[in-house]
Each structure stands twice: as structure tokens, then as C-alpha cells.
Amino acid sequence: MTITADHAGRRYPPTPPYEVSAAKIAEFTRALGEDNPAYTAERPIAPPTFVAVISSSAWESMFDDPELGLALRRIVHGDQRFTYRRPLRAGDRVQATLTIDKVRNRGAADIISSSVEVETVDGELICTAEATFFHSHEADA
Template sequence: MPISSEHAGRTYPPTAPYEVSAAKIGEFAQALGDANPAYAGPDLVAPPTFVTVVVQPAWQLMFDDPDLGIALHRIVHAEQRFSYQRPLRPGDRVTVALTLDQVRNRDTADFITASARVETVEGEHLCTGTAVFVHTKVAA
């Protein structure tokens, strides 16, 4: 059965813990070309978009869900927003739990809204990332 509004509310188990490190934060900031001093030094924090590194395995659970019939080569990441409680820091060990918030089927595309709740392994809520994906359908 292809993805439909009936799949809204589906949740996926938390991802395996990911340990945030100063090295990974530095690599990410360098890839962005962002020399913000907040991303270096003894009290560094991760750039706001670093959380996409952590969230990607949760998205992959959704993409690989056989019940949804999603083909990754037909996905466009259309929108992304983050709501932070605090920034990620080196030493944070985090997991991500994904929920399908909304699925809208329109003509040749499916619009999938998913939220990813990022928490430390101790249960501290750090961030929620919400993404909208556009999945084009196979022509009939």
C-alpha cells in the first residue's frame, strides 16, 4: 500500500545513540565554511543544522519502511525547521525518535511531514526537527 494519510501518527523506535564530538562539529562547521567562534574552543556548541547528521538515520527508517512504498530517488527535501531547547555539545549522547505527523496525497506527489525528537540517552529533550518531503509518484 503506498503512503497515505492513514500513515500519519506512525512512529519509529529511537535510533542508536550518537555521540557528538568536537571533531565532528569542527568538520561540519568547516564544510559549511562557517568560522563562527562558537563552533571552536573549549565551550563549543554545534551549528544549528548539525542536528541533520543525527536525524538522518531516523529519516532512513521512514525511507526504508516497506509499508510506505517510498523511493528515495523520488524524494525532495522541501522544508526543514528546528526548535531547540539547547544546542548540541561535545559529549552529548543522543537518540532520535521519528513520527510521521502528516501525509497529504496530491495528484502526482505525496507531501510527508515528519518530526524528529532529539534527546540525550538520559532523556533530556534537546531539539525537535521538522521536515517536509515531497515524494513524486510513478506515472500510471
């Protein structure tokens, strides 16, 4: 089977809790070459793109769903947008829940719009990460 517009609205279970730590924030900011003091404060906040670390686990649930027929090697990440309610901070315990928002099938490609809600384990919404993926079909032999 392949992904179709009928899969829009599919929501996956939340990821296991992830604890945001000062060490992980420091590691991420070093990789980016960031030197913003907010990222090294006593209780640091994470750079806005850090949420992709958490979202990636939620995306895996969609990529690994056998009903959708997706192959990671044929996926291009086309767009990414983050909408924050508040910064992600060291000490936050969060989980991510993915929803397939829209699917368009165009010739040999599927265009998949998804959103990931990143919430504390207590249910406080921190960020919504929206992404668009382009999935190409295998060429006919």
C-alpha cells in the first residue's frame, strides 16, 4: 500500500519522554557554532532548532509505518517551521506526537505535510513543528 489523502488526520502515539539537559543543549550549540549566552545560562534554553532532535523520533513513527509504504532513502525534507509557546529549557521532560495533516499524490511523488506537537509530560504545549516531506516512488522496472 502507499500513502494517500485518506491517511490525513492519522495521529501516532507520543514518543517516550525525553529529558532536555544542559549537556545536550551545550552539545547542540557547539555543533551549530552558537555562542548565545542564553544557551549556557544556569538554566539554559535550547536553540529553536533543538526541537528537531525531539521531533525526529516522532517522524520515525510515520516513516516506519508499513501501511504507508514510505522508504526513507526516497524522502526529501522540503520545509520546516517551528511555532513556540515558550522556549525549551534544560530540565523539561517532553514527548512528541505526530499528525499527518495532508497528503497529495502528484505523479511519481507524494507530498506529505505533518505536524509534531512537543509537550511536557504534564501536557503543556511548548512547540509545534510543521514539516513537509517529498517522497518519490520507485521507478518501474
